[in-house]
Amino acid sequence: MLSCCGEGEGRPIKSLVEMEMQMQMQMEMAAPRCTSPGCNHGTVIEEISRAHELTSQLRAFLLPLLPSSSLSELAVDHLTEMIECYNSALSMLRAAGGCRSTPSDASGYCADDQKRKRLEGSEWPVVPKKRRNENCRPIVTSVLYDGYQWRKYGQKVIHGATHPKSYFRCTYSKDQGCPATKTVQRDESDADPPKYIVVYRMAHTCRTNMDANLPYALESSATDTTSVVVRHQHFCPPSAATPNPSQSSYLSDGDQELMHLVFPQEVPGTGLDTEGETLSLPWTWESLELDAYLKTMMDSMY
DNA sequence: CATATTTGACCACG
DNA sequence: CGTGGTCAAATATG
Numbered sequence: 001m002l003s004c005c006g007e008g009e010g011r012p013i014k015s016l017v018e019m020e021m022q023m024q025m026q027m028e029m030a031a032p033r034c035t036s037p038g039c040n041h042g043t044v045i046e047e048i049s050r051a052h053e054l055t056s057q058l059r060a061f062l063l064p065l066l067p068s069s070s071l072s073e074l075a076v077d078h079l080t081e082m083i084e085c086y087n088s089a090l091s092m093l094r095a096a097g098g099c100r101s102t103p104s105d106a107s108g109y110c111a112d113d114q115k116r117k118r119l120e121g122s123e124w125p126v127v128p129k130k131r132r133n134e135n136c137r138p139i140v141t142s143v144l145y146d147g148y149q150w151r152k153y154g155q156k157v158i159h160g161a162t163h164p165k166s167y168f169r170c171t172y173s174k175d176q177g178c179p180a181t182k183t184v185q186r187d188e189s190d191a192d193p194p195k196y197i198v199v200y201r202m203a204h205t206c207r208t209n210m211d212a213n214l215p216y217a218l219e220s221s222a223t224d225t226t227s228v229v230v231r232h233q234h235f236c237p238p239s240a241a242t243p244n245p246s247q248s249s250y251l252s253d254g255d256q257e258l259m260h261l262v263f264p265q266e267v268p269g270t271g272l273d274t275e276g277e278t279l280s281l282p283w284t285w286e287s288l289e290l291d292a293y294l295k296t297m298m299d300s301m302y
Numbered sequence: 303c304a305t306a307t308t309t310g311a312c313c314a315c316g
Numbered sequence: 317c318g319t320g321g322t323c324a325a326a327t328a329t330g
Contacts, residue, residue: 152307159319167321171306183321 045093052086053141055079060145076147087139139200142193144184148204162188170206178206 059079066072150168157164163186170178179202187195 151305153324154322155308156320156322165320169322181321 045090048086048090048093049140052083052090052139053143055082055086056139056141056146057143059083060143060147063147139198140187140195141198142191142195144196144198146198148180150182158185161185170204172206176206178204180204180206 059076062079063076066075149171151171151173152166152168154167155164156167165183165185168182168184170180172178173180181201183199183201185197187197189195
């Protein structure tokens with residue numbers, strides 16, 4: 001019934017590789033344009049930001065589809081690495097061109113390796129009461145689902161900001177000592193769809209998502225349906241996997257609107273109502289005409 | 303009962 | 317001392 005691990009197994013991978021190549025080409029083409037006289041620096045940043053956003057969406061959309069295989073992990077790794085590259089490129093461009101950066105972007109992009117090493121050997125939740133903006137990865141995106149499971153632990157009204165900032169830590173922070181945290185704050189602009197400034201701190205050390213799901217998928221490998229269902233439970237956006245609003249990491253205080261970010265309006269049949277309270281899920285791509293949607297995504301990049 | 307969110311308090315940084 | 321990040325008790329939900 002669900003063909004995620006069936007005959008269509010190779011298709012997502014193929015699409016993924018093709019799209020990776022195209023997006024990398026776009027990124028390579030965008031950078032040189034930046035150096036030409038009269039180049040609109042902001043436009044280049046805008047284009048790369050768009051590519052970054054689309055890559056993030058692509059990764060989120062493909063996670064539930066990929067079968068459990070080393071090739072799938074490789075593909076996801078590539079996508080993740082691409083996102084990192086976009087971040088790096090954006091930070092370099094912003095630093096070089098003095099362009100507007102996000103509020104938390106003052107120190108620019110920097111890898112988390114430093115901080116990861118610093119935290120090695122320490123026990124959760126030994127984290128500084130207050131962190132600086134060092135070792136953070138600010139991202140401006142309209143898609144909040146990033147494939148990880150987050151637990152909200154705080155919300156603050158930030159001085160001068162219209163919208164509150166939400167604080168999330170990895171769901172497995174206690175179980176596995178994963179130090180990953182992130183903050184999400186809606187951008188001040190009235191962009192449609194609304195943009196969110198997501199600041200990631202620390203890298204995930206937990207084995208979740210792809211890896212953590214492998215045992216489940218393998219155990220139920222006898223029936224593809226079960227396998228897929230389990231995978232959906234883990235990969236679904238938190239708001240979808242946990243219809244209970246109080247158990248959603250994204251639905252607090254005015255964040256109801258975030259629901260559509262997980263299920264973009266271009267994707268039909270998500271079963272979401274406008275209140276974000278009733279979900280006719282599980283979320284399945286079966287009726288989503290993935291190919292058509294991916295094609296639309298790619299077309300929008302050119 | 304287990305798990306997740308909410309929210310006021312606390313605390314460190316600048 | 318103001319601000320932002322985190323804690324933890326209260327609360328909500330299945």
